[in-house]
Amino acid sequence: MGRYDRNIGTITIEDQAVLACKSVCVVGCGGLGGGVIENLTRMGVGEITVVDGDVFDESNLNRQVLSNEENLGKSKAEEAAEQMSRINSEITFVAITDLLNADNAEVIIDGSDVVVDALDNPETRLILEKACENLNIPLVHGAISGWNGQVGICMPGSRMISQLYGEGGGADESPTNPSFTPAVISALQAAEAIKLMLCMEEALINKLLVIDLLDHEYEVIDFGG
Numbered sequence: 414m415g416r417y418d419r420n421i422g423t424i425t426i427e428d429q430a431v432l433a434c435k436s437v438c439v440v441g442c443g444g445l446g447g448g449v450i451e452n453l454t455r456m457g458v459g460e461i462t463v464v465d466g467d468v469f470d471e472s473n474l475n476r477q478v479l480s481n482e483e484n485l486g487k488s489k490a491e492e493a494a495e496q497m498s499r500i501n502s503e504i505t506f507v508a509i510t511d512l513l514n515a516d517n518a519e520v521i522i523d524g525s526d527v528v529v530d531a532l533d534n535p536e537t538r539l540i541l542e543k544a545c546e547n548l549n550i551p552l553v554h555g556a557i558s559g560w561n562g563q564v565g566i567c568m569p570g571s572r573m574i575s576q577l578y579g580e581g582g583g584a585d586e587s588p589t590n591p592s593f594t595p596a597v598i599s600a601l602q603a604a605e606a607i608k609l610m611l612c613m614e615e616a617l618i619n620k621l622l623v624i625d626l627l628d629h630e631y632e633v634i635d636f637g638g
Contacts, residue, residue: 416501417457428611429457433503435610436460438522440513440541441531442489443467444590445555447479448599449529449606454497456607460505461497464521465489466512476592513537518544527606530554530567531599535578542567542574551609554621555602559589562598565621565636566605573619573636594626 417429424432437458439446442465453461467489473480484492494506509521513532518540522528528550532538538554545552545567552567554574567573601622608616621634 420456424607424611431611432457432607433459435526436462436524437527437529437606437610438462438464438525439529439531440464440522440537441533442479442493443473443531443533444476444595445557445599445602446489446529446531447477447493448596449531449555449603450493450497451478451500452600452603453606454501454504456603457501458504458607458610460507462507462509462521462525463490463493464509464511464513465493466510476590476595478596513541515540515543519548522550523548525550527609528552529602529606530556530574531602538574538578542572546570546572551618553602553606553609555598557590557594557598559591560594560627561623561625562594563621563623564598564601564605564617565634566609566616566618568619571619571636573621576636577621597624597626 420429435458437453439449442463450463468487469480469485469489479493479496488510490508490510494508498506511517522544528545530538530541530552542552546569549569554567555564605617619636623632
């Protein structure tokens with residue numbers, strides 16, 4: 414239990430045991446996904462499925478915590494599972510090296526207690542939302558663009574992602590992301606996933622926290638439901 418001693422107080426011993434029985438699927442292992450996966454690993458979530466059909470390239474080195482000069486050209490999902498297993502060998506990691514699409518989405522996320530959206534395009538986000546709704550799984554959304562980011566929890570039926578992206582709205586990942594924006598948003602996504610799994614009332618359920626790190630403006634938008 415020593416590895417989790419510093420968790421206790423923030424969460425209870427009983428909460429820690431609950432997390433050990435939970436399964437999370439993180440779709441995307443880049444800027445957002447890498448941070449989410451590491452935080453969930455260190456918190457002791459029992460099973461983590463990591464999904465990404467891409468490989469690391471040099472442009473990832475400025476912000477993606479799983480990338481390094483040694484693993485350029487290697488699978489993001491496989492690297493995530495390998496690196497995190499060295500942090501916490503008690504966790505079961507499943508690496509899926511396919512791109513998520515309408516045909517495989519439900520198969521990939523089936524059995525998860527929570528799904529985390531760490532994607533970088535609206536089209537796949539909408540596919541993921543539909544799959545989560547069909548399987549009645551809550552979805553933790555996150556997106557970044559430069560100094561700006563957003564995070565929220567899309568419960569099945571709320572269609573928050575559709576409202577955000579149905580007409581091309583909402584923040585999305587741009588080619589000009591610094592290191593600190595995904596670090597902030599991924600940490601918040603991990604926190605919201607933990608709160609969901611522990612049934613904490615403070616979770617951003619059907620709400621979107623929008624953050625401007627340059628001017629320090631923060632807004633919570635309520636999508637109801």
